[in-house]
Each structure stands twice: as structure tokens, then as C-alpha cells.
């Protein structure tokens with residue numbers, strides 16, 4: 396049986412309800428995304444939230460997110476982004492626990508914490524790399540997907556590539572040597588991206604709030620609407636994926 400999962404990233408819920416960021420209301424956009432995903436992907440088994448769940452890591456914002464997630468039909472797992480506080484996420488998100496690894500169907504999912512306290516850039520770090528290596532080597536025939544917040548390949552915008560994954564080389568080497576990893580997925584760059592790390596698809600997913608214009612020397616917005624990604628995991632190890640943009644209703 397094919398297993399469908401969803402990725403939501405860079406929700407950036409502001410501290411106060413109705414708060415505006417980049418000219419939009421991220422909470423209203425998240426609601427639109429969740430409604431769209433329920434309509435178009437009712438059979439999804441799981442949703443992965445890949446960081447920057449809130450814009451400033453205060454308890455109230457996580458509490459509001461938890462309330463929104465109470466209504467969704469899929470279990471949610473989360474990992475932190477550079478705007479998050481992992482401790483507050485752990486305490487405040489009863490409906491989106493921080494998970495390091497799990498299974499759906501025949502597949503293994505690995506969620507990494509690539510945050511570095513006080514920095515926009517990311518790092519997986521030796522400890523997590525060793526743990527991931529060990530897990531992957533226990534099941535070399537089992538198809539796997541790896542999620543993290545930071546991009547592990549440059550996306551062609553110098554201002555974003557300055558805050559990419561710092562140990563992308565070591566991470567990439569680990570992925571390249573383990574072909575059971577079918578895809579590596581991230582957020583952080585607020586834009587769709589598709590590349591390769593070895594035989595794995597390397598995929599960037601748009602934000603549920605606002606997109607950044609691709610291939611620019613400086614920060615620029617591009618309002619394509621709120622976005623999210625779906626993945627279809629086949630029992631034979633094939634993976635299909637796509638991005639969906641939700642037309643904005645003016646918020």
C-alpha cells in the first residue's frame with residue numbers, strides 16, 4: 396500500500412493572533428493550508444513540520460499552534476528551525492511532538508535538529524551524524540527519508556546560502572554512501588527546490604506563510620501563496636512528491 400505523508404514548513408506564527416509578517420497573516424495562511432491539505436490529501440497518514448513553527452519562540456505562539464493542530468486529521472511530528480526553541484516546542488506542542496525517527500509503512504523517517512543556538516545557519520553535528528549512520532546501517536535495505544530545517548545544498552541566493560547547513564559536506568557524504576535514503580527534505584529557504592545528493596532527491600519546500608524570491612543577491616519576497624509538500628511512499632522504495640500552492644484569499 397502506498398503511504399502518503401505531508402510536509403509543512405516555516406509556519407512563522409507571530410507572537411499575537413492576527414499578527415502580520417511580510418505583509419501577510421501567517422496564522423490565516425496556515426489555516427488555509429491545513430484546510431487545503433485536508434481536502435486534497437485526506438488519506439495522508441502523517442504530517443512533518445520542519446521548523447520555524449513560530450517567528451519568535453514564545454509560549455503563547457506554540458500554544459496557538461497546538462490548538463490549530465488539534466483539529467487536523469493526521470498525527471504531526473516536528474523538528475526545530477532557527478526561529479524555534481526546542482525546549483518550548485517540547486513543552487508546548489502536545490499535537491506535534493519532536494521525533495527523531497519513526498516508521499510509516501515499510502519506510503523509515505529520520506528528523507534531525509540542525510539548529511545552532513543564536514545562529515541563522517545550521518549544523519547537524521557529529522553526534523547526530525553518528526546516530527543517523529548507525530540507524531541507517533542497521534537497515535540498509537529499508538527505504539528512508541531524512542528531514543531537517545536547513546538546506547544541505549546551495550540554492551543560488553548568496554544571502555540564504557550564507558545560512559545553510561555548515562556541515563553539508565559531511566552530511567552529504569553520509570547520504571551518498573547510503574542509497575536507501577531516497578530523499579532529503581528541508582524548509583528554511585521559503586522556496587521550492589529540487590536537486591540531488593547522491594541518489595537521493597534533495598527537496599526544498601515552500602513556507603506555509605510567505606515565499607522568498609529564488610536566486611537573488613538580497614532578501615526579496617515572492618508571493619506565490621502558501622505552500623506545502625506531499626510525498627507518496629511506495630512499498631517498493633519508489634517515492635513521488637509534489638508541491639502545492641494554496642491561492643491566497645488576500646491575507
Ligand SMILES: [Fe+2]
Pocket residue numbers: 405407447476583584585
Ligand atoms: Fe523560515
